[in-house]
Amino acid sequence: MERLKIAATGPDDAAAREVADRLADLAAGAPVAVASAPAPEPGAHHLVVGVGVPEGDATVDVRVPRSAEAVRELWRGRVAPFADNLARRRRAPRRQHVVLAAPDPSWPAQAARLMARLARVLGERARRIDHIGSTSVPAMAAKDIIDLQVVVDDLAAAVEAAALSHEAGFVHVTGPFYGIDRHGTHHDEQVAVDADPGRPVNVHFHPVSSPIWTEMLLLRDWLRADPAHRAEYEAVKRGLAARPDHDVNDYSLDKMPWISRALGRAEAWAPQG
Known part of the structure; x- marks a missing residue:
């Protein structure tokens, strides 16, 4: 225990x-x-x-x-x-409807503390650990959920790392879970979430061969680089969050068309970034 x-x-x-x-x-x-x-x-x-x-x-x-x-x-x-x-080994309760919070300048520091817990437990199993998602982008409204991603050797290593994250205070949740790349292809991943009711967290464990982790970093960096991009994305999110018949899963799926198009624009931007 x-x-x-x-x-x-x-x-x-x-x-x-x-x-x-x-x-x-x-x-x-x-x-x-x-x-x-x-x-x-x-x-x-x-x-x-x-x-x-x-x-x-x-x-x-x-x-x-x-x-x-x-x-x-x-x-x-x-x-x-x-x-x-x-x-x-029980996840903390979480609301199922979308509430966007004002940008919180402490989100990066909170993410850094969470990543330190993971790094201490996972050691060399983790090729890298990153803060991703909207809370990683300054000055943008977001659901008050810290998203992290851990890159590991392969899917078997993702299963092992997600299970070990329990030692860092997280709960490995059984899937199946997958990320969707900009072309609509599904890529298997593992997920751990918060046991702490005071800090909602999603931890995504990706094999290094998956394109999802590089796309998430590209999208993050592209949004960080231009306030117009952030404003555009925030407007999309606010429109989806306002739909009364949508839960958090609908919200995540309905963002994908915009994200796919944004990744195409981000790829064109990346060589100049």
């Missing part, structure tokens, strides 16, 4: 230890390990709790004041369900 690993940190070591002790008391008997750490090692903990850290601190996952009630609320609302989901 994978234990949820938590570190409490902050500029005041005594305050961080106090919060860690309170969480440890609440976690008695649960599959949770809590420690205080002045400088948590990147990727070593599933959740880093900042005590008295300033807003915008990129090193922590959640901030909490030095109060017993705040710690209890953190336990009830996030830590306890995260630990239970991880122990049961």
